[in-house]
Amino acid sequence: MLPWCTNDLLARAVANLVDAAKIAEHTEMVTRATDSSKQLIWKVESQSGAKPYLVRMAKLALFDDVSIPPQKVRDLIQCGCPGHTLSLKDSEDDRICKHCGAVMLLCVKANRMRALRVSSAPGTQLSEPRPSGPAASAAIKDSLAQSLTRKPKHKSDRTARIAICDAAPKASSPAAIALTQSGATGEQKEQTAEGRYKGYDQTAEHAAHFPVGGCGSVLSLLNAKQSHKMTVHLVTSTVTAVCVTCYTFDLEELTDALAVTAEKGAQVTVIADRKHALGGVTKAMAERLSKLKAKGAIVYLADGPDNGIQHSKVVLSDGYALIGSTNWTNS
16 A cells, blocks of 8 residues: 655655654544545544544555656645645645644555565465575584484583474475474464554563554564563464574573463474583573473574584564574573
8 A cells, every 4th residue: 555655755745744653653543434436535533632634545546656756745645634725735845734644654554564464374384594505504404403412522411401302394405494384273364463463562661662654574673671572472472383593591481481382282493502502501591491392392402504503593473583682591
């Protein structure tokens, strides 16, 4: 919807973009009215509590061949408020009111969320990372094929406390880590970003904030505490499959969330650094991984390229990804 509408155009055309964003944040202020044969119509509540205004958008605004300019924004969307009909009427800059801006923001947001939709049909391969060379391919293939009781080069009584790992997943490339959705239970439904985050409290401590217009395919930028909170949310709302990669891992809240999700029937995969799991300073790591294994999660110990470390910290959950540098630990 509105393929021609960009962030730059909104910043230029909307006379009061700040208030437009505030209206768009309160979606109950913008409701659909009965469309005409040539127009889409919304009822937008006034911020002052006065009567609502009707915003009318020409249906031709939905066409891919619309170009601004030569087409004018005011020819595509109109409002009955005094600001639009009087104050901005004679403007040479092709400006529109905050009510039109709120409708455009919501249309852009809906379009971006639609682009992020993922199908949760069983048996679908979620991801297949590309190998980064023969050495990386051999190292990852070898580490994924081994059990968690693989004897480390140094002595460690922690090895005995970790259960045997399942066989490595099959993929078209030796270095690929393929996550399948074979373990899902219940009704499989297509998920949208709005549905996935419905009820998420953005005002809570360490909660992430989602800009009204979105950030393209990026939904939010998080600090460490926000990453922990968001990861627990992603894990607990997983329907089909979730994968967590880690270097250090002992965050109890995340461990419990992964265990519960595995027990619900979703496929839970954890890929951890082998050396740190078997002999690093995170002493609770082996115990946490063993707990997840006992709850039905698939746990792999992996080496990095050239027998280095597995240092990625990534979460993949039903088509959503959290990528960063935050370790899954309190330390």
